[in-house]
Amino acid sequence: MDLLLDIRALSVLFGGVRALDGLNLEIIKGEIIGLIGPNGAGKTTAFNAITGRIKPSSGSVFFRGQDITGLAPFRIARKGIARTFQNIKLYEDLSVIENVMIAAHSSISYSFMEAILGMGRFRRDESRIRSKALELLELMDLKDLALERANSLPYGSQRKLEIARALALDPQLLLLDEPVAGMNPTETREFGNFLLKLRDNLSIGVGVIDHDMSFVMEVCDKIRVIDHGIPIAWGTASQIRNDKKVIGAYLGTDFDRTQNHNATN
């Protein structure tokens, strides 16, 4: 077993609010892990804390055995963690292919002098980046749109482009924040199959946040449920489906409310 991501007791405090409280999570190579919970449960906060967007208040994040807690976002990205955003964050005014090529920036070996002279490693790297970007666009069915502006794409294609861009980073771990939001059931199913194929072909680890339960249950090997920042359940889809606390968190029970109350104190 190749342990990719190992999160230990990760907590994030916003002033007096515990956005995330003692999250433990392991992602193994070739596994898709779901992170679910009601609105405001701290799922995106967890992703932000892993990728360095926000500094965790306590706890630690290990990536392939290395402590990456609190590193700058670009350093974490270069170590091999790519992500997408809940509210799509593309480079809107640039072309589709440029969007993907940008993610390969950290892989270039040429200096700016070589860029200006346009020689040696510059040409080799540029053609490598370009053909890699085209490959990824083909993989995501976006090749025909390569020269369109990113913000002229329909919503679904923008989501796909974000994933193509994340893959251009050659990640070991891919974190997807609501990848199927706004997709119809057919698209969602196709995307689920695509994700399974991606996991097997590239043998990468994937972390998924989504509100589409059937999608999450379908694709995820293991699921972590959090509520009000507190992890409440961990297990396979069938285990989660029958978990009392999970049902409580989504539908609300008296039992659940008292439990949470005790935990926060």
Add this chain to the structure above:
Amino acid sequence: MSSQRIFRKDFNSTTKIRNKVLTLLSVIVLLGFLFYADRNLDAYSVRILQNIAIFIILAVSYNLINGIMGQFSLAPNAFLAIGAYTSAIFTLSPEEKLRSFIIEPMIWPLSQISLPFSLSLLIAGIVTAFVALLMAAPVFRVRGDYLAIVTLGFGEVVQVLANNLVSLTNGSLGLKGLYPFTNLWWAWGVCIFTVFCTVRLVNSSYGRAMKAVREDEMAAEAMGINAFRIKTFTFAFSAFFQGVAGGLLAHLITTISPSLFTFMFTFNLLIIIVIGGLGSITGSILAAILITWGGEALRVFEEPSTFFGFHYEGIPGMRMVIFSAILIVVMIFARGGIMGRYEFTWDGLFHWFKRKLLILGI
């Protein structure tokens, strides 16, 4: 699909060679024109041409920060001043320095040094880039409006220093008697070099990283781009050329003083890059030509003349009124500037030509 067609063209090697040949030809045509201008045009026209070249250098390098990287800097007058003073200090002869530094003598090693113009330009560029590197650490801790204020403050600081470091800059008296080294060839040579370097850099992965920082800094960092580093690097790159332009300007007007490098200089450059289109190198070049040349051409309205038997006395300052009116019209009807974010490309030109021919039915 049209996009597919253009796309395939992009990889076609014959069109690539054609474009290179066309670019080379147009540079030769430009040099031919300069050769002609150098021999046949009067001093006034040559002076305008030199001004145009210097303003193209400034606009293109300024646009790299404000337009392409999207960081609102107001520092070019500071960089220009540093470049102008540095190169002037290095080209002035020891006798001239002894003569003009009447308040306080110049500090020792500098008072004896006199270097050739080319070397002084290079030093001016390097010193300015170095200052920009030092500046980047405090400046790029902030973004947007705050960045504008910090860089504006920096411009003021440089002016105050120029006024008060008397043994280095001769204070408010300024430096006089510079040899007019800057000719058409120097100005346009550096101009072509600047545009070449900038275009190449923008079309590399570094350029894409700059644009990524402009579009969404958070997403850029999530994709492994060190935003602070690329900002610092671009700032220094741009400052190098602004410093060299400062050196050219100093040796064109032969007298420099702190009052020359006020915020108004930055403001004029800002107008140029906004009119040209923030983020478009082509736009910056066009606007630099239009505004430098247009500012002179509009002088007609300040001179007495007769239209259709109607005598007009000429009103001093009239050109600024017309200039402002044109600015307003451009900003209303072409909010993105002349070029928006588009660049001139040979492919684009041919594409446009074909469409025109199609419409005309040829």
